Amino acid sequence: MTTEQAILNGIAVFLTLCIFSFLYRDNPFYKFAERLVAGVATGYWTMLLYHTNFTDKVLTPIFVRGQLHYIIPALLGVLMWTRFSKKYAWLSRYSIAFYIGISSGVTITVTLYTFLFKQLQATIGMPITADYAGINTFLIVLAVVSALVYFFFSLPHKGAIGTVSRIGIYVIMIGFGAGFGMTVMGRIALLVQRVIFINDYVRGLVAFIGGS
Amino acid sequence: MSFLEKMMLIDRRWIYLSIGLAVIIPVVVQFEVPVSVSPEVKKIYDFVENLNAGDYLFIAVDYDPSSMAELNPMAEAVLNQAFAKDLKVIIVTLAQFGPGMVEDLTTRLAAAHHRVRGEDYVFLGYRPYPAITIMLMGINFRVPFPVDHYSVPLDSMPMMRDIRNFADVKAVIDFTAGNTADFWITYGVGRFDFPLAIGITGVMAADYYQYLQSGQIFGIIPGVKGAAEYEQLVGFPGKGKEQMAYQVIAHSVIIAFILISNIAYFATRKQKQQLGGGR
Numbered sequence: 001m002t003t004e005q006a007i008l009n010g011i012a013v014f015l016t017l018c019i020f021s022f023l024y025r026d027n028p029f030y031k032f033a034e035r036l037v038a039g040v041a042t043g044y045w046t047m048l049l050y051h052t053n054f055t056d057k058v059l060t061p062i063f064v065r066g067q068l069h070y071i072i073p074a075l076l077g078v079l080m081w082t083r084f085s086k087k088y089a090w091l092s093r094y095s096i097a098f099y100i101g102i103s104s105g106v107t108i109t110v111t112l113y114t115f116l117f118k119q120l121q122a123t124i125g126m127p128i129t130a131d132y133a134g135i136n137t138f139l140i141v142l143a144v145v146s147a148l149v150y151f152f153f154s155l156p157h158k159g160a161i162g163t164v165s166r167i168g169i170y171v172i173m174i175g176f177g178a179g180f181g182m183t184v185m186g187r188i189a190l191l192v193q194r195v196i197f198i199n200d201y202v203r204g205l206v207a208f209i210g211g212s
Numbered sequence: 213m214s215f216l217e218k219m220m221l222i223d224r225r226w227i228y229l230s231i232g233l234a235v236i237i238p239v240v241v242q243f244e245v246p247v248s249v250s251p252e253v254k255k256i257y258d259f260v261e262n263l264n265a266g267d268y269l270f271i272a273v274d275y276d277p278s279s280m281a282e283l284n285p286m287a288e289a290v291l292n293q294a295f296a297k298d299l300k301v302i303i304v305t306l307a308q309f310g311p312g313m314v315e316d317l318t319t320r321l322a323a324a325h326h327r328v329r330g331e332d333y334v335f336l337g338y339r340p341y342p343a344i345t346i347m348l349m350g351i352n353f354r355v356p357f358p359v360d361h362y363s364v365p366l367d368s369m370p371m372m373r374d375i376r377n378f379a380d381v382k383a384v385i386d387f388t389a390g391n392t393a394d395f396w397i398t399y400g401v402g403r404f405d406f407p408l409a410i411g412i413t414g415v416m417a418a419d420y421y422q423y424l425q426s427g428q429i430f431g432i433i434p435g436v437k438g439a440a441e442y443e444q445l446v447g448f449p450g451k452g453k454e455q456m457a458y459q460v461i462a463h464s465v466i467i468a469f470i471l472i473s474n475i476a477y478f479a480t481r482k483q484k485q486q487l488g489g490g491r
């Protein structure tokens with residue numbers, strides 16, 4: 001560990017502890033760290049967007065390469081800012097209309113294809129076999145149908161429909177359970193990573209002080 | 213007040229403290245947890261392993277520091293494997309704080325494997341609006357990224373000379389902590405039909421297995437467990453495998469709390485019913 005690493009990682013350890021202090025209760029250390037994150041993130045992103053987008057997509061094409069057609073999207077972007085004026089806010093509708101039109105045209109077909117048709121095709125097209133794969137197929141079809149029936153409100157959930165709907169709610173709960181279990185793992189991973197970082201820092205610092 | 217009633221009213225800070233103390237145990241007593249490899253992780257490993265030296269692999273690092281605990285280990289393991297196999301790697305990020313993640317990974321791993329930027333790998337950089345960026349890359353990488361992250365024109369790089377779009381890469385592997393995976397599946401695979409695998413956070417995992425079953429993706433690395441599995445396959449013990457010991461201890465404490473609180477709930481409910489109260 002170098003002196004630079006000792007100082008910079010020391011700041012990181014201090015800020016980590018500041019954030020964790022919120023688990024006890026809200027306090028000035030937590031507020032300081034929280035505001036620092038917000039400030040640094042805003043500054044970083046603003047400059048990143050300026051250099052990777054405004055420069056590359058507006059300034060360079062128009063003023064360096066002379067590609068004047070880039071003025072059209074740039075102008076549509078400028079019109080979005082008129083929303084801050086009561087008098088000229090209507091001008092922003094042109095940009096919004098253009099954006100919604102493009103987005104809808106691009107999105108609707110691929111979204112239907114990806115999230116509906118491909119999923120339906122995969123569920124319908126599964127082979128029914130007399131082995132473990134067949135059991136999986138049966139469970140997937142049962143889960144899909146019963147979960148759909150649970151959200152089908154045009155018939156009362158009584159008798160056979162009620163039974164299938166009941167299976168549907170269990171299927172949904174199993175899904176939530178799996179999601180919750182994975183969420184716990186993810187959240188613990190965040191804590192563990194910081195614990196490992198602090199542990200590595202303390203060990204490194206002890207070795208650094210002992211060696212110098 | 214009985215012990216069980218006290219457990220029903222326990223201050224949440226005792227739970228935080230218990231978890232906090234529990235995850236310190238592996239710091240003091242170090243032990244290794246055996247990791248079994250899932251088929252969905254093995255598929256990605258096998259795919260990369262079966263590529264030939266010089267083949268192109270496209271990697272999207274779509275996460276920021278808040279998710280690096282889970283995603284950095286898996287991205288590191290895949291990049292290690294790719295560099296070790298002498299693959300040409302094209303990297304992009306669609307997360308605003310992604311450039312820092314990529315630079316950290318490539319700086320360390322390229323140096324370890326003696327790989328040169330522009331010859332063995334390229335970092336295209338960051339662009340906002342993932343859907344638009346993915347679709348433009350499907351036409352030509354040069355449309356959204358005429359120059360790379362370091363302002364070097366793509367055409368001036370030897371490795372990018374004959375590479376135009378996703379049709380020229382063997383697969384895309386996306387490491388993501390948000391809905392960028394949806395964009396890759398919808399606007400990437402949906403429009404350009406290339407092989408896609410994803411490495412995702414634990415929170416997202418349950419929502420994305422359906423795409424594995426439908427064949428829209430060919431593999432998933434789910435959360436830190438998936439990262440540990442990949443590290444085991446690559447033979448590179450990293451932060452993923454290191455985290456598993458902590459996970460086991462923390463999960464045991466959480467399971468203990470869930471069991472105690474459920475026992476307490478049912479026991480106190482029974483007592484209330486006997487006294488004529490409760491439901």
